[in-house]
Amino acid sequence: MTAHWRSLQETIRTTWPNRHGRSCDVATLVGCSGGADSVALVRLLAELWAEVPAATNADSPSHARAAAPLIVAHCNHGLRGDESDADEAFVRELGNQLQLPVVIHRVAKPNENTPSPPASDERTLRQIRREFFIRAARQHGCRYVAVAHSADDQAETTLHHFIRGTGPLGLAGIAETSDLDTDLVLRRPLLPVRRETLRAGLREIGQTWREDASNKLTHYTRNWLRHDVLPLIEDRYPSAVEAMQRASQLQRETNEMIRRLAQRWLEIYSTFDDDQWIIHPSRQANSAERHSPNNERVNGEPASDQGWMTERPIIVAASQLAWDQVGWPRGAMTMEHWQRLASLASSAITTAPTMTAAHTKNADATNHTGPFPGGISVRNETERLILRGQRFAP
DSSP, X not given: XXXXXXXXXXXXXXXSSOTTSOSSSSOEEEEOOSSHHHHHHHHHHHHHHHHHXXXXXXXXXXXXXXXXXXXXXXXXXXXXXXXXXXXXXXXXHHHHHHXXXXXXXXXXXXXXXXXXXXXXXXXXXXXXXXXHHHHHHHHTTOSEEEOOOXXXXXXXXXXXXXXXXXXXXXXXXXXXXXXXXXXXXXXOTTTTSOHHHHHHHHHHTTXXXXXXXXXXXXXXXXXXXXXXXXXXXXXHXXXXXXXXXXXXXXXXXXXXXXXXXXXXXXXXXXXXXXXXXXXXXXHHHHHHHTSOGGGOXXXXXXXXXXXXXXXXXXXXXXXXXXXXXXXXXXXXXXXXXXXXXXXXXXXXXXXGGGOOHHHHHHHHXXXXXXXXXXXXXXXXXXXXXXXXXXXXXX
């Protein structure tokens, strides 16, 4: 075994075990396109699955524990004709070699009665794969779905979000784990690894892979970033990918801190009633009045520490949590919408102790219609803001 592959084995042993410290006792679906990254992931997980039961048997022969199922999943979009079919055949053969079951989804080909050509945009293709992974994982009793995003994918994603004008969530890039669906977790154990390291490791063990010619077409944004933009950046800043990876990790940690504060903000100021989110700006002021000067606390917090309650990033995060809790779709809400809503809530909190009927009337005249996407209206009433909309089924 040579250096790159050994390094990859150590990485997967570090990144894959679950929160109980175990590696292969949870049924897992692993996505494989046939490309180098996903082939490396399949090989690494197959080796991990093979070694853990062997170690268990050696230590406790009478308590041997069989590994949970490891399933390989391949989506054949059929966009490249024979080449797409060859990718599928390659993945099937890989599964046979590793003695792993393979499930295939073949996207239906259009016929003369089909009104439009098959989808080929990046977003739609991702959604097709996502839906396939969810179905296949449920059919095979899998809790985890593993995909082969690398450090390069992380850099490309973060850069793409940045140039589109993303907020804090976008700057955090790709998370190591995320919810794919109810009781399904998407895991990305190769995020710390550079793409070239994966290819070098495969060469060392003599494992081939498929090259998708469409990955070189730079009219796809991700390919343009991969082939044109990032190499230009790395020519001047050789450690740019690693630097972006560190920045994304720091942003994720910051986002988690803001999420906790946002949840606390909701607990202090909010109530929910069916399709309504009600903000009570005066709660902080009323609570402060009930505390003596010698023990001044507001909602369990020192009064001097209450400035965070009017910070716009926290109110934006709280609003997004509220949207999810009520069941309103977030898709059409832009950062401008969130910022405007946060300014409205912050202003209400700031003026709550001295709010007059005239102030309420003026605010209501301005904000009554609440032009937020999805038919969400906001009314500024005495001592409360009421956001009302339609609950959408998930």
